Amino acid sequence: MSTAPDTSVLTTGPSTDERAARAPWALTAPALMLFIGILVIPLAMTVMLSFHDWGQYKGIEPVFILKNWHEIATDPYYAEMFWRTFRVALLATLITAVFGAPEAYILNRMSGRWKSFFLLVILGPLLISVVARTLGWALLFGGNNGLVNKFLMSLGLIGSPLPFMFTETGMVVALAHVMMPFMVLSVWAALQRLDPQIENAALSLGASPLTIIRRIVLPQIMPGVLSGAIIVFSLSASAFATPAIIGGRRLKVAATLAYDEFLNTLNWPLGAAVAVLLLMALVLIVVGSNALIERRYAEVFR
Amino acid sequence: MRTNGPISLVFHTVFVVFMLAPIVVVCLVAFTPDGFLSLPTNGFSLRWFRAIASYPEFVHAFWVSLGLGALSSFVALLFAVPAALAIARYRFLGRDALAALFLSPLMIPHVVLGIAFLRFFTSIGIGGSFAALIIAHVLVVFPFALRLTLAAATGMDRSVEMAALSLGADDWTLFRRVTLPLILPGVVSGWALAFIQSFDDLTMTVFLATPGTETLPVRMFLYIQDNIDPLVTSVSASVIAITMTALVLLDRFYGLDRVLAGKSDAGR
Numbered sequence: 001m002s003t004a005p006d007t008s009v010l011t012t013g014p015s016t017d018e019r020a021a022r023a024p025w026a027l028t029a030p031a032l033m034l035f036i037g038i039l040v041i042p043l044a045m046t047v048m049l050s051f052h053d054w055g056q057y058k059g060i061e062p063v064f065i066l067k068n069w070h071e072i073a074t075d076p077y078y079a080e081m082f083w084r085t086f087r088v089a090l091l092a093t094l095i096t097a098v099f100g101a102p103e104a105y106i107l108n109r110m111s112g113r114w115k116s117f118f119l120l121v122i123l124g125p126l127l128i129s130v131v132a133r134t135l136g137w138a139l140l141f142g143g144n145n146g147l148v149n150k151f152l153m154s155l156g157l158i159g160s161p162l163p164f165m166f167t168e169t170g171m172v173v174a175l176a177h178v179m180m181p182f183m184v185l186s187v188w189a190a191l192q193r194l195d196p197q198i199e200n201a202a203l204s205l206g207a208s209p210l211t212i213i214r215r216i217v218l219p220q221i222m223p224g225v226l227s228g229a230i231i232v233f234s235l236s237a238s239a240f241a242t243p244a245i246i247g248g249r250r251l252k253v254a255a256t257l258a259y260d261e262f263l264n265t266l267n268w269p270l271g272a273a274v275a276v277l278l279l280m281a282l283v284l285i286v287v288g289s290n291a292l293i294e295r296r297y298a299e300v301f302r
Numbered sequence: 303m304r305t306n307g308p309i310s311l312v313f314h315t316v317f318v319v320f321m322l323a324p325i326v327v328v329c330l331v332a333f334t335p336d337g338f339l340s341l342p343t344n345g346f347s348l349r350w351f352r353a354i355a356s357y358p359e360f361v362h363a364f365w366v367s368l369g370l371g372a373l374s375s376f377v378a379l380l381f382a383v384p385a386a387l388a389i390a391r392y393r394f395l396g397r398d399a400l401a402a403l404f405l406s407p408l409m410i411p412h413v414v415l416g417i418a419f420l421r422f423f424t425s426i427g428i429g430g431s432f433a434a435l436i437i438a439h440v441l442v443v444f445p446f447a448l449r450l451t452l453a454a455a456t457g458m459d460r461s462v463e464m465a466a467l468s469l470g471a472d473d474w475t476l477f478r479r480v481t482l483p484l485i486l487p488g489v490v491s492g493w494a495l496a497f498i499q500s501f502d503d504l505t506m507t508v509f510l511a512t513p514g515t516e517t518l519p520v521r522m523f524l525y526i527q528d529n530i531d532p533l534v535t536s537v538s539a540s541v542i543a544i545t546m547t548a549l550v551l552l553d554r555f556y557g558l559d560r561v562l563a564g565k566s567d568a569g570r
Contacts (some may be wrong), residue, residue: 027388028400031381031444035403038441042422046414049421103317106310118314120553122321127498128545131522132538136324138530139331139339147327180321238411240505241519245526255413255505262417262509272421275414282411 050273060268068273078274082281085253088171088243089236095176096232100183101225105217107184108191119188126181130241137174138245141165166248174242179235183228190224223297230289234282254278325542332539334532350536360537363521367501370432370517374439375447375496379489381440382447387481390455405445415442416509423510430512438510442503443496450495454488487555494552498545 050068053061072078107118125133140148141164149161164170194217202212240255247253252260254274261271306314331339335347354360382404388394389401407415415438423434458481466480482489504519511520518541525534 021394024388024392024394024397027384031385031404032400034381034441034444038419038422038437039407042418043410043414045421045425046418099317099320102310102313106306106314109306109310116553118318120549121318124546124549125321125325127502127549128325129502129504129519129522129538129541131504131519131526132328132542133324135522135526135530135534135538136326136328138526139327139535140324174324177320177324234409234411238413238505240413240508241523244523255411258413258417259508262420268421272417275411275417278411279414282409286409 046272047276049269050276052269054267054269068270071270072273072277081252081257082254082277084168084251085237085255085278086281088168088175088253089233089239091172092175092179092236093229093233095172096180096183097225097229099176100180100228101187101221104184104187104191104224105221108188122184123181125177126185130178131245133178134174134242134245137170137177137242138165141170141246165246166251168247168251170246171243171251171253174246175236175239178239178242179232182231182235183225186228186231187221187224190221194220223293226289226293226297230286230293234286237282238278328535329539329542331532332536334535336532339530339532339535350532351540353533354537354540357533359516359521360518363516363518366432366515367518370435370439371497371500374436374500375443375493377436378440378444378447378496379451379493382444382492383451383482383485383489386448386451386455390452390458404448407442408445412442412503412505413509416506419506420509430510430515432515435507435510435515435517438506439500439503442506443499446496446499447492450488450492451485452488454485458484491552491555494548498548502545 049060051064051066053063053065053067055061103122107115107122110118140146142149145161146164148164149158152158153161162169164173198216199212202216207215237253238255239253240259243251243253244256244259247256249260255278258271258274258278261267261274265271332350333346333348335345335349385400385404389397389404419434419438420429423429423431423438428434462484463476463480466476471479501517502519503517504523507517508520508523511517516524518537522534522537522541
């Protein structure tokens with residue numbers, strides 16, 4: 001990495017030290033102003049909004065009260081909804097870790113052309129509209145005679161059709177699909193740092209494939225799995241489109257509830273409180289697990 | 303180098319089928335000749351693709367998305383390129399904090415951003431306007447524009463710049479004639495990735511869009527709320543086809559894994 005640029009060849013203009021000291025601030029100032037103006041201020045206003053009062057006929061009143069926070073803290077409806085949000089996100093994260101990590105490993109062992117082809121196939125969906133991907137699951141789940149049920153019954157895995165639409169199961173499967181590329185990508189990045197010669201060395205010393213996976217590959221890709229898990233979890237817990245389409249209007253998660261409070265009930269202060277709580281919970285979970293992971297895998301992170 | 307055994311290949315096949323199934327199903331159903339959703343379809347017809355033209359809301363929403371994505375990605379780069387150059391080249395107090403702030407829109411739930419923007423834009427009197435949508439999208443796509451520009455600026459050979467400086471180029475000439483051409487692949491890929499993100503965003507945009515400024519994902523989402531029929535599958539299939547084309551081009555041009563991983567020293 002370069003430090004301050006070497007501009008000693010310059011003999012005119014302000015002194016090189018002054019230039020080097022001012023330049024980074026002059027270059028980042030526009031972006032910094034942009035972020036203060038349209039990120040920091042709107043977020044602060046949202047936090048304020050969560051303390052305002054609201055009534056069916058009087059609208060939003062700019063007073064400072066704890067009504068919304070009290071309602072969220074005491075009404076079990078919100079507790080259940082937040083538990084569902086985090087339960088669904090955790091299950092989706094587990095599925096992506098269990099299937100995404102081995103897939104990244106298999107992908108990494110493929111030869112050049114196949115590797116880039118399947119990388120495109122697996123990472124590509126990341127950039128395809130979430131609405132289109134979730135619509136696909138809605139079609140696959142169908143009612144009782146959706147393709148997924150037909151397939152599972154023809155395999156003899158289930159005797160009668162499982163309900164997928166408007167259930168948490170359906171939400172978890174669709175979310176896991178939407179988030180899978182993030183996990184594969186994260187493990188893939190970890191695998192790039194792994195020296196294949198170590199595996200060969202273990203093989204030549206007589207280690208079985210299972211031992212190699214367990215004692216050599218797994219410990220080294222674990223940071224990738226964990227950072228992938230953090231990304232998948234936080235994106236799943238704040239997901240909107242998939243829970244809204246698969247869960248319908250009744251099975252709500254934090255994001256769909258905030259949406260309904262804002263655009264259907266028009267109780268903005270309550271919706272803001274739900275959103276602020278979601279943001280705070282996620283920041284706590286992400287920062288907390290990041291700290292845990294970095295301590296545990298300090299040597300792997302260098 | 304060891305190769306994949308039969309168990310690995312079976313796992314891989316099942317995995318790829320899982321990843322592609324919903325996308326393939328949407329595309330298959332889009333070609334149904336029937337007036338209702340049928341799986342498997344009983345034939346092949348383009349009637350639902352032709353039907354898109356007679357549903358002006360989708361066409362209008364497509365143009366809104368296109369303009370919004372192009373404009374907001376461009377504006378984001380105007381702010382991101384200087385910031386990326388500063389972060390890539392200088393060690394200064396607050397550098398890491400600034401980098402973290404500039405990437406923070408990736409970590410903040412879009413539903414929270416949508417709410418914050420709706421509140422903010424309503425209170426300053428531009429709620430529901432196209433300008434409000436652009437401002438909001440600039441912020442959301444900024445991290446993507448920044449990361450790819452940063453990756454290009456970090457890997458750049460500085461000696462060419464030194465040569466230009468010693469030959470008497472001023473700052474603006476240096477940027478226009480030397481620096482920008484050198485980081486251009488990163489800037490263009492940053493624009494493309496930012497465009498795709500903007501084009502796809504639903505969660506934040508659904509709070510800000512009004513009937514005149516609905517984007518395509520918002521229009522599709524609201525349509526699905528009321529009814530799921532072959533029309534919305536043909537619209538989805540068209541969007542998938544457009545994205546796939548963009549992806550293949552991006553992969554040829556810059557390498558998809560590089561684009562998505564956005565490898566840079568400020569990414570951590």
